[in-house]
Amino acid sequence: MAKVTVSLPLPWRSDGGLPKTVEVDADDLATALERVASRSPHVRRAMYRVDGQLRESIGVFVNDRDARGGDGLRHRLRDGDGIVVVAASAGG
Amino acid sequence: MDGPESAPLPALTPEEFRRYSRHLLLPEVGVEGQRRLRDGSVLLVGAGGLGAPAALYLAAAGVGTIGLVDFDRVDLSNLQRQVLFATADLGAPKADRAADRLRALNPEVRVNVHAEPLSSHNALALLAPYSVVVDGSDNFPTRYLVNDACVLLGKPDVFGSVYRFEGQATVFDAARGPCYRCLFPEPPPPDAVPSCAEGGVLGVLPGLIGLVLATETVKRLLGVGEPLVGRLLLYDALAMRFRELAFDRNPACPVSGDRPTIRELIDYPAWCGVPAPGADDDPTGVPSIAPDELAARLSETPPPVLLDVREPAEWALGHLPGAILVSRDAVASRVPGLGRAPSVVVYCATGRRSARVAQELRDLGVGHVLHLAGGVEAWAARHPLTRDR
Numbered sequence: 001m002a003k004v005t006v007s008l009p010l011p012w013r014s015d016g017g018l019p020k021t022v023e024v025d026a027d028d029l030a031t032a033l034e035r036v037a038s039r040s041p042h043v044r045r046a047m048y049r050v051d052g053q054l055r056e057s058i059g060v061f062v063n064d065r066d067a068r069g070g071d072g073l074r075h076r077l078r079d080g081d082g083i084v085v086v087a088a089s090a091g092g
Numbered sequence: 093m094d095g096p097e098s099a100p101l102p103a104l105t106p107e108e109f110r111r112y113s114r115h116l117l118l119p120e121v122g123v124e125g126q127r128r129l130r131d132g133s134v135l136l137v138g139a140g141g142l143g144a145p146a147a148l149y150l151a152a153a154g155v156g157t158i159g160l161v162d163f164d165r166v167d168l169s170n171l172q173r174q175v176l177f178a179t180a181d182l183g184a185p186k187a188d189r190a191a192d193r194l195r196a197l198n199p200e201v202r203v204n205v206h207a208e209p210l211s212s213h214n215a216l217a218l219l220a221p222y223s224v225v226v227d228g229s230d231n232f233p234t235r236y237l238v239n240d241a242c243v244l245l246g247k248p249d250v251f252g253s254v255y256r257f258e259g260q261a262t263v264f265d266a267a268r269g270p271c272y273r274c275l276f277p278e279p280p281p282p283d284a285v286p287s288c289a290e291g292g293v294l295g296v297l298p299g300l301i302g303l304v305l306a307t308e309t310v311k312r313l314l315g316v317g318e319p320l321v322g323r324l325l326l327y328d329a330l331a332m333r334f335r336e337l338a339f340d341r342n343p344a345c346p347v348s349g350d351r352p353t354i355r356e357l358i359d360y361p362a363w364c365g366v367p368a369p370g371a372d373d374d375p376t377g378v379p380s381i382a383p384d385e386l387a388a389r390l391s392e393t394p395p396p397v398l399l400d401v402r403e404p405a406e407w408a409l410g411h412l413p414g415a416i417l418v419s420r421d422a423v424a425s426r427v428p429g430l431g432r433a434p435s436v437v438v439y440c441a442t443g444r445r446s447a448r449v450a451q452e453l454r455d456l457g458v459g460h461v462l463h464l465a466g467g468v469e470a471w472a473a474r475h476p477l478t479r480d481r
Contacts, residue, residue: 010258011285046284057280059324059339066339084337086324088276089253089260091288092142092230092298 001025002077006036009058009087012043029062030073032083046087059086101127108200112154120316126154130200132313133157135222137210137238139190140164141288141298142228142252142305144176149306151194151201155313158194159204159222162187173295210234212357215241224309226250228302230287232279233360239264239272240357243348248319250308252301255285257294259301259327262320263308266341266348269322274342274349279364282448289469290406290441297329366444378450380465381437383474389435390414397433399426401449402440402468410468410477412439423449427456439464439471 006022013020018040026032033054037044049055060067061084067075077083104112104123108130115121115129132155136143139162150158166174166181166189174186181189191203206218210229219225219241227238227249235251242249242264249264251272264271304325311317326335347354361367381389389396390413398415400407407417418426430436436458440446446463453461464471471477 010256011291014256014291046280055280056277057284059275059337061337061339064335064337066337068342069340084326084335086260086326086337087285088232088235088280089255089258089285090230090232090235091253091255091291091293092138092140092228 001027002079002081004032004077004079004081004083006032006083006085008036008043008085009089011087011089012040012046012085018043026077028073028077029060029067029075029083032077033060033073033085036085047085057088059088060084061086101131103127104130108154111198111200115153121314125314125316128315129154129310129313130156132224133159133222134224134226134309134313135159135161135219136226136228137161137234138228138230139174139176139186140170140228140230141173141254141293142302143226144174144190145299145302146226146228146306146309147176147190147194148197149303150309151198151203153306153310154198155201155309157202157204157222159206159218160187160190161206161208161210161218162190163207163209169289173293173298175299210237212237212359215357216245219245219247222247224248224250224312226252226305226309228252228298228305231366232285233364233366235272236279236364237357237360240347240354242266243271244355244357248312250305250312252298252305254288254293254298254301256291257297257329259297259329261301261304261308261325261327262323263312265319265321268319270339270341271345271348273347274345275324275339277342277345282365282444287442287444290402290445292405294329297327300329301327378447378454379462380443380447381462382465383471386412386437386464386471387475389437392434394434396435396437396462397430399423399436399438399449400440401438401445406441406468408480410472410479412464412468412471413476413478415439420445420449423452424456427453427458430458433460435460435462437462437464439467441467442469443467 024032024035037047112126139160164186166177166184176190176193187205187207191205194203243266252261308320324337343350400411400415400417401420438446438450443466450461450463
């Protein structure tokens with residue numbers, strides 16, 4: 001399995017008690033995100049709808065590119081890949 | 093649209109040559125560019141943390157027409173970051189004071205005041221006369237409203253947002269790339285993302301992001317540089333690090349995609365599941381209690397049980413006398429002890445979170461629950477808070 005890092009948005013870190021970046025082992029994007037969600041019920045609620053679908057109020061980027069196109073959550077990961085999760089924020 | 097292809101513009105005056113001399117020295121601006129700025133018109137949605145620095149620099153740069161949409165009044169808690177306002181402005185309409193400040197800075201700038209909430213009813217008419225829209229609003233319904241209106245009108249939406257120590261900035265321009273709905277097709281659940289009033293914001297943060305918005309606006313009016321289209325700029329003030337993420341237009345986007353289904357503005361507060369900006373009601377329908385009425389009830393024996401569902405950091409700034417701090421996740425565990433209370437009043441910072449918690453308590457069978465209308469902010473305007481030593 002690939003060793004990848006997942007950078008989390010600030011509200012998830014402060015409210016979910018997770019560090020800024022989490023390291024996980026995963027072959028694909030869906031698995032990597034599920035491994036992060038398993039660490040905090042708050043993050044799971046923020047990441048997934050009740051039907052288990054990834055919320056569309058967050059953006060998921062692999063190596064700084066939007067991962068929602070192409071293979072989406074089936075995107076195959078390689079060692080050293082960096083995943084960034086961005087949560088919509090409206091503060092002004 | 094403003095840009096190099098615009099028709100010949102009136103000449104600069106001798107005073108304008110002096111005022112903008114540092115611009116005129118730049119080959120990318122020059123006399124022609126300065127005339128384009130003067131011919132430009134920018135609508136700022138929100139004259140708050142982001143809008144304030146953006147407006148100041150756009151006026152200083154010589155943008156000819158600046159519109160300000162804001163129906164709020166200046167509050168003491170604004171002054172930590174909203175640099176358009178002074179202590180003497182407390183209680184005054186923001187848009188009026190902002191206009192005064194911008195006119196004082198640059199009398200040549202025409203400032204239009206729109207002291208009303210932006211809504212589906214007025215957005216297209218308000219945005220239409222302007223060439224660029226800067227979205228520095230503070231809520232999701234307005235974000236989606238501004239986006240959709242900009243897509244429908246074919247205007248760029250210069251976007252910024254801030255939260256605690258981090259900011260986001262990008263330019264949505266459906267004519268050249270993705271829109272807000274391409275990036276975030278749906279809003280987060282109500283209350284999932286705290287506002288700055290609830291979660292806090294480092295005062296200097298909107299200054300930096302606001303100037304990114306001003307920079308992108310000036311570039312757009314001049315027709316120079318690489319626009320921040322399809323690129324989401326993330327800024328982490330604590331790490332002092334910028335990160336750029338690339339995102340694409342979504343062909344299935346309901347407003348800017350290949351087969352758009354949104355062809356007119358919708359009811360954005362309803363779509364986001366939140367009250368309309370400026371509205372007093374909450375979407376839960378849970379009865380509320382006004383601060384004065386609560387103060388009277390607290391003097392009765394026995395008083396109502398007061399549950400503070402804010403974060404510990406908010407509690408430390410001051411709370412209602414006799415209140416109990418309860419984390420939202422632990423509210424359900426309080427239910428067995430609430431049955432004997434004459435009534436239960438839940439409160440938070442603004443009344444948004446407390447309405448949801450009060451609804452949850454009602455769903456758990458606690459029928460005598462109210463929530464404090466306007467939260468601690470409304471209470472503190474008329475009654476003292478208590479602080480733990």
